[in-house]
Amino acid sequence: xxxxxWSSDVCSSDLENIACAEYLQELVKASDDFExxxxxxxxxxxxxxxxxxxxGDLDAWNERVLTRLQQGGSSYxxxxxxxxxxxxxxxxxxxxxxxxxxxxxxxxxxxxxxFL
Numbered sequence: 001x002x003x004x005x006w007s008s009d010v011c012s013s014d015l016e017n018i019a020c021a022e023y024l025q026e027l028v029k030a031s032d033d034f035e036x037x038x039x040x041x042x043x044x045x046x047x048x049x050x051x052x053x054x055x056g057d058l059d060a061w062n063e064r065v066l067t068r069l070q071q072g073g074s075s076y077x078x079x080x081x082x083x084x085x086x087x088x089x090x091x092x093x094x095x096x097x098x099x100x101x102x103x104x105x106x107x108x109x110x111x112x113x114x115f116l
Contacts, residue, residue, distance in 0.1 A: 013095035017097060025039070025045060027102060033110065034049055037083070046082050059085065062088060075108040090105070
């Protein structure tokens with residue numbers, strides 16, 4: 001069943017997708033190894049990994065993390081440039097996505113980074 005909001009129809013599954021993206025944002029803000037690059041917009045999120053120690057170019061680091069994550073096959077993110085910064089970009093679209101999936105995503109990004 002859909003609700004009328006923002007002058008359009010928004011379904012409860014859309015609202016849950018937005019809630020998952022907002023939950024990921026909370027997890028990122030509470031961590032010491034990630035940062036949000038932009039606030040969540042609808043169900044879209046942009047963040048990046050912050051390695052412990054010196055990594056050199058943070059944009060290049062996150063590009064390598066993204067490549068490793070995609071090769072791993074467990075989670076998929078794309079990328080975006082926000083304010084000139086390379087960001088890991090995701091969008092929650094599947095009605096079966098849960099908050100636990102957001103936790104798994106961050107674990108997968110950490111795992112990808114650990115191989116670099």
